[in-house]
Amino acid sequence: MPVSPFDAKFYRAANSDLASLTDAQALQHFQSYGLNEGRVFSPLADLSFYRSSNTDLAAAGLTNNQKLYDHLCNYGVAEGRRFSEFADINFYLAANGDVKTAVAGSRERAFNHLQSYGVAEGRQFSQFININFYLAANSDVKTAFSGDRVQALRHLELNGLKEGRQFSTSFSTSFYQGLHSDLSGLTNIQLLRHFEVSGLREGRNASEAFNVQVYLANNADLKAAGLSNVQALEHFVLSGQREGRPGADYAGNTTATARNLGALTGSQTYFDYVGRGDANDYYQFSLATGSSVSVALSGLSADANIRLLNSSGSTIQASVNAGIAAEAVNRALDAGTYYIQVYSANSSASSNYNLNLATTPSPAVNTSLYWTRQLGSASNDFSEDIVHDSSGNVYTVGYTYGSLERTSAGLTDAFITKYDSNGIKQWGRQLGTSGQDSFYAVNVDTSGNVYAGGWTEVGGPNSGNFASWLVKYHASGVQQWSTQFSSENFVRDIKFDRFGNVIVNNGFSIAKFNSTGVLQSTFSLPESPSSMDVDSSGNILVSGSTTKSLGSTNAGSYDAWVAKYNNQGSLQWLRQLGTSASEGSYTIAVDNLGNSYIAGWTDGALAPNATTLNSTDAWVAKFDTNGTLQWIRQSGSPAYDQAEDVSIDTAGNIFVTGIIDFNPYITKYTNTGTLQWTKQLGTSRNTFSSSMSLDSSGNVYLSGRTSASLEGTNAGGQDAWLAKYQIDQAGNIFNSTYGYGLVNAAAAVARALGQPIFADVADLGGINWGNDLVKAPESWARGYTGQGITVAVIDSGVDITHSDLSANIWRNTREIANNGVDDDGNGYIDDVNGWNFGGNNSNIMPGSMSISGNGHGTHVAGTIAGVNNGFGITGVAYNSKIMAIKLGEVNSSGSFTGSNLSASIRYAVDNGARVINLSLTTASAYAELEAAMTYAADRNVIVVSAAGNKHTPTPGYPAAYATQYGISVGAVDSNRVIADFSNRAGTDSAMQHVVAPGVGVYSTLPGDLYGVSQGTSMAAPHVAGVVALMLSANPNLTASQARQILTNSATGLNFSTLTAETSGEIQETSL
Incomplete structure (x- = not known):
């Protein structure tokens, strides 16, 4: 039939x-x-x-x-x-x-x-x-x-x-x-x-x-x-399948063939089998930052065990329970690559298993900069210390050469200022003599009284000399008393013992006052300490720098030292740290177990196996209550770095602040010395972090001085500043304006390779300022220029004949041009360089320039992949390839006609693009677009979207999908200030939002021309180029890893609430 x-x-x-x-x-x-x-x-x-x-x-x-x-x-x-x-x-x-x-x-x-x-x-x-x-x-x-x-x-x-x-x-x-x-x-x-x-x-x-x-x-x-x-x-x-027979060995049998799980986030469970013919399963995972990791093996029908291995395959921890009992490993790990080995205890007995890997859940926190305050006069102003009280009020002290609260009385005046928990100023006091007067320390007692200390030049019993100076204020700002003591010295620290006495580090001595300002006792120190703390038993811990041999023979010019005294001033122990170079300690903090942490600077290799990255690195060390050194951690960039202050949170984690390349940073360690993260807070000019305070809610308070405009216009010279942050477990500081900050190729590409941040190189200057701002030349210097990576530009078309683009246009090698045949069977005829979804043909050239929007896609393409040929412009990833996808013609209002964005995204993914640039917005979300974004993410293609130019508090679509897929990009000017037109990041820290140059950007235009444009459309291709650099360095990055690295390595722009005023036409295309 x-x-x-x-x-x-x-x-x-x-x-x-x-x-x-x-x-x-x-x-x-x-x-x-x-x-x-x-x-x-x-x-x-x-x-x-x-x-x-x-x-x-x-x-x-x-x-x-x-x-x-x-x-x-x-x-x-x-x-x-x-x-x-x-x-x-x-x-x-x-x-x-x-x-x-x-x-x-x-x-x-x-x-x-x-x-x-x-x-x-x-x-x-x-x-x-x-x-x-x-x-x-x-x-x-x-x-x-x-x-x-x-x-x-x-x-x-x-x-x-x-x-x-x-x-x-x-x-x-x-x-x-x-x-x-x-x-x-x-x-x-x-x-x-x-x-x-x-x-x-x-x-x-x-x-x-x-x-x-x-x-x-x-x-x-x-x-x-x-x-x-x-x-x-x-x-x-x-x-x-119905019988439950395992269909595949998902995990390899050696570390070399391990199943790569990528960056471990959240909780993930895998099912597999060990036993007959498959005695071992290996899984590889990575941690971008230090994390607590839990591994659990369950669902066993025969005896199987697990091992946690380091990147070289050595065992860190194992779980070996008898029989079919579940196995578990819990461990705090540094950033890096690790393996899990699941192995059968008896090769003749087989078992399916469930393997769960999870990062230890953290309480949900809203990661944000709460507020920044800048205090300035027409002269220089410096904040030296900061503290918070139990109600969240914040006090900062320092000194000014100008008039903050009143007309200056002398060369410098001391100041103290109080803000409430929302950053609203409550009161300020400026005080001084005709000479030099300064506050260097502040603290709050359990009753809310505030103590400020420093030095004063004239007046009191030490008239004519510098004298240490201690002042007590009521929380309302009313002065209670003031006392001077110890000539030729100044107050560096103020602490309290368990009896309410005020303990003062006065340079070469420690002084104790009662709450009414009466001096109770003093004892001398062998060397002037930089910092002091008091433990729960009243013992006094001090640290500093010395050219002498105190606890041991001086190893170099300067050594760091730390000493412990009982509450009567008797020395318990003294330790000295140094290399053949110079070291010093600026700060000390004591935890509730009596362990002390000191931090400072070194010109040598202070930590074991450390190599100094420059003339000066930062370091932190832990000593137990008996003075035994527990660990030292040294960190640095190719620039100048030092630690200024150290604090301990309620969980016992260690926070260090200071400067990296003349910008503030915060680093977090566990109490065992495991690095959790480092976050640099970037500004347009030199900014120093001098002091830090932590509260029990996870808020971090910083203060220091700056030459930049952090909150308002710089009043003159250097201004004092203070800020309140909340920082998540990964060290990310999310800001509702800038998101995670300015994209940083030197850090992102380095992190993609698991290397330290790349060294700075000379700026290109001129029309290439955007490349300088995103630090693309630092990546080029290491040989990463976007080679081997295709970036799809879904836009108004690209002039593929432009002399600054033609060498970097993607070619579909499986398609024969102009033969009218779909040679590669992908459903598109003659798509040699891309596809026109508006015209349903292979013509991806832009339309007439009588409508300015038609040049939009060519401008975007130049920013990404302009050829490095000695003329015109150079793209961020100048050896990447541009896949030109034309959505359609652009009308006079900047809208596409006959477009199909979701099909365009799928085309880019299916034809080999690793990055997709969307310098456009849609009116709203819709199912087909979200499905296309998911399609790209599932295939590890990173979509970079312009946030939009409506000055809205959150990104528009498709950038708004960046809570799950891709990256949202806002625009800043050459001073790193947010553009007035740019959509902001919003308050949801899940939004993977960064900023990039988008004001006055010079790039290619159709007809072998060039021009300046502005908009988040110009910012997005800078980020797309950086992603191409990352992938050229490490093509195995998943979309999730690329997103995480890009945001975690961004330079936090978390101070300014200013906006850059812009002029000229804002470039935006929409559907």
Whole structure:
């Protein structure tokens, strides 16, 4: 009984020029023309596949389509020959016993049943295709066709396969091609055909869920039965999955073949198997910052254990419980690469298992800069110390050369200022003599009284000399008393003992006062300390610098030292630290166990195995209560670095602040010395952090001095500043204006490689100021220029003939230009350099420049990949390639006509782009766009979107998707100040938002021209270029890792609330 595979509805859908034909006309066309033209005619039969799978037919003279079709209908199905990638009639009979019985094993009748009923009923008809899985995995398809399986199968063959959609657990086009480099040039349909015809027989792995070799190795009964690879897959699909048989060994058997889980975030669970034939499973994961990691092994049916290994494969910790008891490892780890080994305790006993890896959950915190305050006169002003009280009020002290609260009385006056928890000034006091007067220390007692100390030059019992000076204020700002003591010295620290006495570090002595200002006692020190703290027992810990030999022989010019005295002034112990260079300690803090932490600067290699990165590095060290050194940590950049203050939070973590390259930084360590993170707070001019205070709610208070404009305009010279932050567990400071800050290629590319931040290089200056601001030249100097990375510019078209772009235009090497044929089978004819989705053709050149928006895409492309050829401009990633995707023509209002953004994104992903630049906005979110963003992220393509130019408090779409997918980008000017037009980051720290140059940006324009434009559209390509640099350094980065690195390495611009005034046309395109 001949079969008739022709499907009129499919024929019309597959051949758009025939869409108007009736069923009868479609059949007539197929018989008269379509068959000989090679048109596709059925979702269940394919003559091309039939020809390649049955080579004996050509030898028998059946070479043309008519003869092949006749053979298929009259003999091929009946003989059980393979006739399609999508259906296997033998499998259909095996999978559906009721059909086999009803048709008495007849393949022709089975085919007719499949065609008429089987697909619609959701029956299994292939080892490789599962139409029910296709609907479940692609909800937009399910919605579009209301769950109709026949239409879904039609969509899969005509669209879904080309789009790379998932349609089976046993085969994945992206996985198959990614695993087998020899298949890199094949289209998705060719990949499926290859696997069915030869790949499966060769034992190639085609999906993460099924590996035929492992399946046979793990199931001895199947191997003993002599199942072929084809039969093994059929068994897995028909019964193995239901029986719970493991289909693949997801994890490798050595560290070299470990399953790479990428950057570990949140909680992740994996299922696999160890035992017979597979005694070990290895998993690799990375930590971008120090974290507490929990590993749990459960669901065992035989004894299995786990080991946590470092990057060299050495065991850090193991869990070895007897029998099927669960295993667990919990460990605080530094940033880096690690492995988990799951191994069978008895190679003859097998067990499935669940492996859960998780970072220790942290309380939800809102990561933000709460406020910044800048205090300035027309002269110089310095903040030296900061403290908070139990109500969240903040006090800062320092000195001024000008008039902050009153007319200056002398050369310098001391000042003290109080702010409430919201940063609202409560009061300020300026006081001094005709000479020099300063405050250097401040503290608050348990009753809320405030003590400030420093020096004064004249007056009191030490008239005519410098004298230490201590002043007590009520919380309302009313002075209670003032006292001077100890000539030629000044108060450096103020602490309290458990009896309420005031302990003062006075240089070469320690003084104790009662709460009324009466001096109780003093004792001398062998050397002047820089800092002091008091432990819970009243012992006094001091640290400083010395050229002497105090605790040991001086190792160099200056050594650091730390000493402990009891409350009577008797020395308990003294330790000296130094190298052949110079070291000093500026600060000390004591935890509730009596351990002391000191920090400062070094010109040498103070820590074990340390190498100084410059003339001066920062360091922190821990001593226990008996003075035994526990650890030293040294850190530095290629510039000048030093630690200024150290504080301890309620959990015992150590925070250090100071300067890196004349900008503030904060570093967090655990009490065991594990680095958690370092965050640099960037400004446009030199800014110093001198002091820090931590409260029990996780707020961090900093103060210092700055030459920049942090909050308002700098009043003159250097101003005092203070700020209140909350910082998350990863050290990220999120700001509602700037997000995570200014993108930093020197840090991002280095972190992508697991290296220290790249050294600064000389600025290019001039029109290339944007490259300087994002620190692209620092990456170029290391050889990372975007090579090997394709960036899709989805925009108004790109002038691919521009002399500064033509060498860097992507070429589809599988397509022959202008031959009118879809050579690579990707669904787009002659898409040699990209595709025009507005015109549905391959013309990606921009329209007339009479509408300025038509030059938009060319300007964006130049910022990303302008050729480094000695003229014009140089792109951020000047060796990357631009895939030009034209959304359509731009009208006079800046809107695209006839565009399809979601299809454009999918095209970019499917054709090899690693980065997509979207310098555009949409009116709102919509399902197709979100699905396309998900599609890109799932395939590790990073989408960089302009935040928008409406001065709104949050990014517009598609940038607003950056809470889950891609990066949102705002615009700053050359002074790193937010542009007045730029949309802000918002208050949700999940928004992966950074800023980049977007004001006065010079780049390419159509017709070999150049011009200046502004907008977040100009900022986004700077970030897209930086991502291309990261991927050129480490092409294995996942989308999630790239997002995390980009935001974590950004330079925090967390001070300014100013906006840059802009003039000229703002460049923006929209849908």
